[in-house]
Amino acid sequence: xxILFRFGLLVGLFGVVxxxxxxxxxxxxxxxxMSDAQIIRIRTSCVSALNTLNQxxxxxxxxxxxxxxxxxxxxTKLMQRFNTxxxxxxxxxxxxxxxxxxxxxxxxxxxxxxxAYEEQLSAALKVDCSKQPVEFYTAVDLARTKRTKVHTDVxxxxxxxxxxxxxxxxxxxxxxxxxxxxxxx
Amino acid sequence: xxxxxxxxxxxxWPQHRFLILVGSSVIxxxxxxxxxxxxxxxxxxxxxDLSRPGYRSVSSQALKSDNTFQQxxxxxxxxxxxxDQFKALYAKQVQNxxxxxxxxxxxxxxxxLEISAASDTSQP
Numbered sequence: 079x080x081i082l083f084r085f086g087l088l089v090g091l092f093g094v095v096x097x098x099x100x101x102x103x104x105x106x107x108x109x110x111x112m113s114d115a116q117i118i119r120i121r122t123s124c125v126s127a128l129n130t131l132n133q134x135x136x137x138x139x140x141x142x143x144x145x146x147x148x149x150x151x152x153x154t155k156l157m158q159r160f161n162t163x164x165x166x167x168x169x170x171x172x173x174x175x176x177x178x179x180x181x182x183x184x185x186x187x188x189x190x191x192x193x194a195y196e197e198q199l200s201a202a203l204k205v206d207c208s209k210q211p212v213e214f215y216t217a218v219d220l221a222r223t224k225r226t227k228v229h230t231d232v233x234x235x236x237x238x239x240x241x242x243x244x245x246x247x248x249x250x251x252x253x254x255x256x257x258x259x260x261x262x263x
Numbered sequence: 264x265x266x267x268x269x270x271x272x273x274x275x276w277p278q279h280r281f282l283i284l285v286g287s288s289v290i291x292x293x294x295x296x297x298x299x300x301x302x303x304x305x306x307x308x309x310x311x312d313l314s315r316p317g318y319r320s321v322s323s324q325a326l327k328s329d330n331t332f333q334q335x336x337x338x339x340x341x342x343x344x345x346x347d348q349f350k351a352l353y354a355k356q357v358q359n360x361x362x363x364x365x366x367x368x369x370x371x372x373x374x375x376l377e378i379s380a381a382s383d384t385s386q387p
Binding site: 112113115116119120122123126127130131132134135136137138139140141142143144145146147148149151152154155156158159160162163164166167169189190192193196214215218219221222225228229232235236239242243246249250253254257 | 307310311313317318320321322324325326332333334335336337338339340341343345346349350352353354356357359360361364365366367369370371372373375376377378379380
């Protein structure tokens with residue numbers, strides 16, 4: 079039992095060492111080559127950059143709350159309810175349901191990506207930029223990449239919003255044809 | 264009858280039961296606080312909490328409720344009128360969605376933050 083425990087401990091330790099070994103070179107490669115002049119520039123602009131980032135942090139949080147509500151309501155109060163009503167009335171709305179489902183998945187991704195971005199920006203704001211300019215630059219750069227991902231999610235959501243609008247127009251045409259007794263196919 | 268105090272006959276646990284009760288209550292509450300803080304941060308609730316320090320300046324601008332967002336009735340027949348009603352409600356909200364390019368732009372650009380190597384003259 080004791081040998082088994084020791085073996086388990088060794089395997090665990092090896093795993094941790096392997097994980098660090100995998101991560102360390104990749105992390106090192108991400109460090110941009112930085113000249114002394116740039117380091118001085120970061121130290122000089124440090125306070126103003128932090129002020130800008132703090133303002134961005136607050137305004138993005140507000141944007142997340144308000145946009146999150148809007149995106150959530152669009153799905154729960156309109157898309158899902160129209161789908162339900164159409165299904166209850168025996169209309170085939172697989173296209174609308176599919177768009178709503180994809181929209182929901184993208185909304186989940188948006189939430190997670192925003193959380194990752196906010197955590198990274200908070201981490202960047204905690205770095206002492208006058209003492210650790212390279213770490214500060216790297217943390218801000220990473221936060222910037224994560225913010226771009228959030229923007230991509232927003233664009234994807236907007237695309238699904240457009241797709242749903244197009245699908246509703248198509249549904250309306252199908253309804254009109256059916257109402258006039260014309261076979262849609 | 265013996266004059267010895269009753270506590271001397273008790274064991275360690277019964278003798279210190281009050282202290283143990285208080286100590287275990289404190290430990291339990293600490294554990295619960297750690298768990299709830301962990302849930303608060305990991306669930307994403309922290310990102311939506313505008314009452315945190317640093318967000319006070321914008322918290323008043325948050326939408327308190329979306330009462331203005333009229334929801335579509337999910338019961339009833341599907342006819343031209345109900346489709347038109349949906350399209351009108353949807354178009355109104357799409358307008359709000361498209362009003363701004365959320366998270367667009369590049370405010371974290373090193374040039375904008377003046378932390379780039381752009382004006383670095385030490386490079387050959």
